[in-house]
Amino acid sequence: MIFNCVTGLDKSEKRFFLEEIDVFTRLIEVFCERNNIKNTEDSILTPDVYNELIEIGVINSRSDLDELKKVLKKDYDSFIRAVKFCVNNKEDTYGTIWKLYNSERKKVQEKAKEKHNLTLVDFFCGAGGLSLGFLQEGFNVKLASDIEDVCIQTYKYNHPELPSSKLIQEDIRDFIYYIDDYIDEQIDIVVGGPPCQGFSTANQRRIIDDPRNELYKYFLMMVEKIAPKFVVMENVKGMLKVADQVVEDYAAITIKKNGETLSYKVAYEVLKSNEFSVAQNRQRLIYIAVRSDICEKLNLSPEEIFIKIKENNKDKPVYVLHDALKDIKKLDSNRIKNSNNIDSETAGKKIDVNYDENHNNPYLNLINNNRKIPYLYNHKARYCNDNNYEIYRRLNQGDDATDEKIKDIMLYSHRNHIFKDKYFKLFDDKPCRTITAHLKVDGHSHIHPFQIRSITPREAARVQSFPDDYFFWGAYTKTYMQIGNAVPPVMARGIAKVIKNYLVGLENE
Numbered sequence: 232m233i234f235n236c237v238t239g240l241d242k243s244e245k246r247f248f249l250e251e252i253d254v255f256t257r258l259i260e261v262f263c264e265r266n267n268i269k270n271t272e273d274s275i276l277t278p279d280v281y282n283e284l285i286e287i288g289v290i291n292s293r294s295d296l297d298e299l300k301k302v303l304k305k306d307y308d309s310f311i312r313a314v315k316f317c318v319n320n321k322e323d324t325y326g327t328i329w330k331l332y333n334s335e336r337k338k339v340q341e342k343a344k345e346k347h348n349l350t351l352v353d354f355f356c357g358a359g360g361l362s363l364g365f366l367q368e369g370f371n372v373k374l375a376s377d378i379e380d381v382c383i384q385t386y387k388y389n390h391p392e393l394p395s396s397k398l399i400q401e402d403i404r405d406f407i408y409y410i411d412d413y414i415d416e417q418i419d420i421v422v423g424g425p426p427c428q429g430f431s432t433a434n435q436r437r438i439i440d441d442p443r444n445e446l447y448k449y450f451l452m453m454v455e456k457i458a459p460k461f462v463v464m465e466n467v468k469g470m471l472k473v474a475d476q477v478v479e480d481y482a483a484i485t486i487k488k489n490g491e492t493l494s495y496k497v498a499y500e501v502l503k504s505n506e507f508s509v510a511q512n513r514q515r516l517i518y519i520a521v522r523s524d525i526c527e528k529l530n531l532s533p534e535e536i537f538i539k540i541k542e543n544n545k546d547k548p549v550y551v552l553h554d555a556l557k558d559i560k561k562l563d564s565n566r567i568k569n570s571n572n573i574d575s576e577t578a579g580k581k582i583d584v585n586y587d588e589n590h591n592n593p594y595l596n597l598i599n600n601n602r603k604i605p606y607l608y609n610h611k612a613r614y615c616n617d618n619n620y621e622i623y624r625r626l627n628q629g630d631d632a633t634d635e636k637i638k639d640i641m642l643y644s645h646r647n648h649i650f651k652d653k654y655f656k657l658f659d660d661k662p663c664r665t666i667t668a669h670l671k672v673d674g675h676s677h678i679h680p681f682q683i684r685s686i687t688p689r690e691a692a693r694v695q696s697f698p699d700d701y702f703f704w705g706a707y708t709k710t711y712m713q714i715g716n717a718v719p720p721v722m723a724r725g726i727a728k729v730i731k732n733y734l735v736g737l738e739n740e
Contacts, residue, residue: 234288288333364723381705668715
């Protein structure tokens, strides 16, 4: 469920509870704005409103109402007014607000149970980009986990089909000891991107055994326990240094199944997201492993899967940054310090009306699956001081920190030999440079090609091919972290489509 009952919340739960209340109230505000309606409801608690609060999940009984008032304080009245508006306009507001109703999410989860789709488990799931791509190809996520609470919250909201009990915030090194409590069926595919950092110790015979790569080892242990038919593991291109050692590790997995001893055959390729029609020049190292008995049954090698993926990409259109940035509200840089989390008419809002929803944009049609999205999420320009604002203004597309035009005001010129691209104005007519988690620190490396600001979280999410209604939770800078660490959903969809065909073929044998 999305809401926890207001009574008994711990510190982390309370933080997300308050954000959920704020989002609920704001969604009703933008619904009214979009439809030219004024919310004239009062904040008197009627029986209908009381029942609605239970449906939403903020309370379990009347005894929780005093705690709700205490926790919400000055926001209580506006929230009750929003709830009352929903009660009186249920059919109209349903499409806007349903993901924030525990009762509605439960219905979606019951329907998902009845489907006999291909099954998936996602470790290090982050904000859910990899899961989303597979979901769009008909896979059914059975379990997902990550250690970051904000990633779990974003995943939870955007994946209402997955029960909260199957979305685990846990360190994989602890979770592995009770994974059997969560999986009671055959899993078709395990996916994930375990962090791997230890690539600098080149004198060691097996770099992959560096202690900094411990999480990768636990990912393999999870694969051995779950014994899926396929595995997709993604990582940074730098992991190529240990790619052959990874192949050895998969081959060393031993699974006892139906009297056989099974293992995995694995292949790897560096795949480029722009070749999947993502508007970004992002390279990711992808490993695809196939259980040995599946290889035999289908006369299949993992190398053939990569060949098929590349064949499917041959005729796909190539999109550039302009395709991702057009048909979105123009913004100015936020010039007020420490106000990134405050909404502004000029610098953007956490949730706003999407006045460009009816524009025919092929790239948006691709990432939104041809849906019209009435609201704009996470489209806010970050704070920019006077010096950086002037740097942004002077640079032309493709210019970096070494450009002569900013020599007199560049504070980091003594480090240009190392970080010359710390400042970079993006090319409008090329796929965007890689969106990274570093954007949570500053946006200098991704300066908007026309406007005097860095790109917003929403623009970064579009470049990553997330749908426009994929809402990123948490503090402003953490939205960049979630987006930058994600696998582009459209890229994941391209991989999922090929693997799905083999799994369907297996079922039809």
